[in-house]
Amino acid sequence: MANMKRPGRGVAAMTSLAAAILAAAPAAAAPPTTGFAIVTQTEDGQPIPRSAGLPYAPKNLPDRIVLTPGADPARDMAVAYRTDTAQAESQAQIAVSVDGPTLEEKALLVTGTSLPVDSSYGRALYHQVRFTDLTPDTVYAYRVKGAAGWSEWHQFRTAAAEAKPxxxxxxxxxxxxxxxxxxxxxxxxxxxxxxxxxxxxxxxxxxxxxxxxxxxxxxxxxxxxxxxxxxxxxxxxxxxxxxxxxxxxxxxxxxxxxxxxxxxxxxxxxxxxxxxxxxxxxxxxxxxxxxxxxxxxxxxxxxxxxxxxxxxxxxxxxxxxxxxxxxxxxxxxxxxxxxxxxxxxxxxxxxxxxxxxxxxxxxxxxxxxxxxxxxxxxxxxxxxxxxxxxxxxxxxxxxxxxxxxxxxxxxxxxxxxxxxxxxxxxxxxxxxxxxxxxxxxxxxxxxxxxxxxxxxxxxxxxxxxxxxxxxxxxxxxxxxxxxxxxx
Ligand SMILES: [Fe+2]
CATH class of the missing domain: 3.60.21.10 (Metallo-dependent phosphatases)
Known part of the structure; x- marks a missing residue:
């Protein structure tokens, strides 16, 4: 908050875990040389619970999959997702959804852009794909790709072209x-x-x-x-x-x-x-x-x-x-x-x-x-x-x-x-x-x-x-x- 009292933020010095992550990161995934300190408390001094290991590290399967609308969500949608660096290309498949398990046969491959983001986990790639020329008021299924394979199919309905509750x-x-x-x-x-x-x-x-x-x-x-x-x-x-x-x-x-x-x-x-x-x-x-x-x-x-x-x-x-x-x-x-x-x-x-x-x-x-x-x-x-x-x-x-x-x-x-x-x-x-x-x-x-x-x-x-x-x-x-x- 810009103008409210902001108690000191609790930040751990570079932990041995973080240091180990940095040391273990492959060359292609090297984070910036400044490194990162992991935040362990909220700005109000409350501890942030963390499980052991690397619960939020990027992996060879997609995560952080977020759908966003185009300006005309009757015809345009977009998705962003994250993988490790092994998946260099942004790839999605999309099809008009059907009631049987036959989506792969009809799916179109759509590629997009990829943006690196560095953290103490190393480098992650955020991929973005735009779905255009969709049919209004229609259920579509899509999935996104990591190096080890595809995500599950997710569904969305495009907006109707006219005012509708x-x-x-x-x-x-x-x-x-x-x-x-x-x-x-x-x-x-x-x-x-x-x-x-x-x-x-x-x-x-x-x-x-x-x-x-x-x-x-x-x-x-x-x-x-x-x-x-x-x-x-x-x-x-x-x-x-x-x-x-x-x-x-x-x-x-x-x-x-x-x-x-x-x-x-x-x-x-x-x-x-x-x-x-x-x-x-x-x-x-x-x-x-x-x-x-x-x-x-x-x-x-x-x-x-x-x-x-x-x-x-x-x-x-x-x-x-x-x-x-x-x-x-x-x-x-x-x-x-x-x-x-x-x-x-x-x-x-x-x-x-x-x-x-x-x-x-x-x-x-x-x-x-x-x-x-x-x-x-x-x-x-x-x-x-x-x-x-x-x-x-x-x-x-x-x-x-x-x-x-x-x-x-x-x-x-x-x-x-x-x-x-x-x-x-x-x-x-x-x-x-x-x-x-x-x-x-x-x-x-x-x-x-x-x-x-x-x-x-x-x-x-x-x-x-x-x-x-x-x-x-x-x-x-x-x-x-x-x-x-x-x-
Ligand atoms: Fe705020």
Missing amino acids: FRFLYLGDIQNGILTYASRVIRQAFHAHGDIRLTLHAGDLVGQRDDLDHDDEWGEWNQAGGHHYAMVPQLPATGNHEYVDHILPGGTESRRLGPYWPAQFALPSNGVDPVKATTYYVDYQGVRFIILDGTAAIDLGSMEQQTAWLDATLAASKANWNVVLFHQPVFTCARPNDTAAVKAAWKPVFDRRKVDLVLQGHDHCYSRLTSEAGRAAGTKVRADGGIQGPVYLVSVTGSKMYRLNTRAPNQPDKVAEATELYQIVDVEPRRLKFRTFTATGSLYDGFDLERTAAGNRLSEISESTIAARTCKGEIGPDGGLCVATGK
């Missing part, structure tokens, strides 16, 4: 307790809610912030989502933790995108310079999803370009609904101040272009905000005239939790402390149903947006939700000291 999952920061805690939230979402067609990540997928070895965190991230990431297109936004701190020659502190992002995600590249690797949009069955890079906008000087691109991309949208995804929230629920730069630049665009949902993370709490005026007045007042402007959400999936700021408890809508959450959104051409669930699958919050001639009307849900979760005690890492007033 579908369901997507929105996750806040995973970042800490990735496998320990966040995995159960992700798996609960997929277990309890069938046919999720997209997953949106609001940034800080992992905790990396420096040049040390965070390979295991990406291993945990992939293990947490597992085959769901290979079947369901992922729409990630960068958080500040996808960037690593970087000292410029003059001593100025800066940031640069970490090495895993461009390797792990084969994104559409239809965003804006100079942040094409981290900004993009996707049209899916009547929804335009626009993904922005808050860190690059705030800290690296691309706010002006991103704002102009956001405005143009919204202006050109023919979708029924427009959803914007990024990390640093306009309205904070934990930090003492709202994110001024984002609020000044992007909120006017959201208002003018009538964005429906603004999905964010970063604050490690939950917040739904429907009325800025109500929040400013500290009342539960609804939006003026019953016409709803953009609805602002902040959520969190992993184990790092922050206490609510002084404004959040008085705002019109529900908030939460120390609660791991996931959000299920059901989209119809004129109705959007937003539901927030806890890690155990309890309904926590929800609303419906209905499109009328005058604009969106918001209604609260009739289903019962569990009580608001706020904490009487301290909020510790992993929620250990929090006493919630709710369930």
Whole structure:
């Protein structure tokens, strides 16, 4: 987190295990001469559990298989996967799926690009393959290749070419307790809610912030989502933790995108310079999803370009609904101040272009905000005239939790402390149903947006939700000291 207290990170000196790995690495797989130190604690000082051996080392079979959409996911999809260096070429097979075990006969071979990433495990290759000219609303099967053979067949359905009801999952920061805690939230979402067609990540997928070895965190991230990431297109936004701190020659502190992002995600590249690797949009069955890079906008000087691109991309949208995804929230629920730069630049665009949902993370709490005026007045007042402007959400999936700021408890809508959450959104051409669930699958919050001639009307849900979760005690890492007033 950029401006929150950041206790000293626990980093092991080069362990004998790491040294042994480096010594044993073949010449072709040699890591950079600077070597890597393995991170053993979260930034909050919590130990990261590690099993013996090399659980996340690259192998001769594919792993870290992540599906991403093209700009038109009715016709284009892409996959990224990882192998050891023995598999030099990026190779996938794809076929329209059938009900019998005859995929190999019909499969087409598709090749792509390969990108090396070095860690204490040595060199890995991340391969990316793009599937183009697909048929809309069709189930495809694909598999990817390592030196020892193919992965299992994974299936996905292309989007329909027209607006059609579908369901997507929105996750806040995973970042800490990735496998320990966040995995159960992700798996609960997929277990309890069938046919999720997209997953949106609001940034800080992992905790990396420096040049040390965070390979295991990406291993945990992939293990947490597992085959769901290979079947369901992922729409990630960068958080500040996808960037690593970087000292410029003059001593100025800066940031640069970490090495895993461009390797792990084969994104559409239809965003804006100079942040094409981290900004993009996707049209899916009547929804335009626009993904922005808050860190690059705030800290690296691309706010002006991103704002102009956001405005143009919204202006050109023919979708029924427009959803914007990024990390640093306009309205904070934990930090003492709202994110001024984002609020000044992007909120006017959201208002003018009538964005429906603004999905964010970063604050490690939950917040739904429907009325800025109500929040400013500290009342539960609804939006003026019953016409709803953009609805602002902040959520969190992993184990790092922050206490609510002084404004959040008085705002019109529900908030939460120390609660791991996931959000299920059901989209119809004129109705959007937003539901927030806890890690155990309890309904926590929800609303419906209905499109009328005058604009969106918001209604609260009739289903019962569990009580608001706020904490009487301290909020510790992993929620250990929090006493919630709710369930
Ligand atoms: Fe963050």
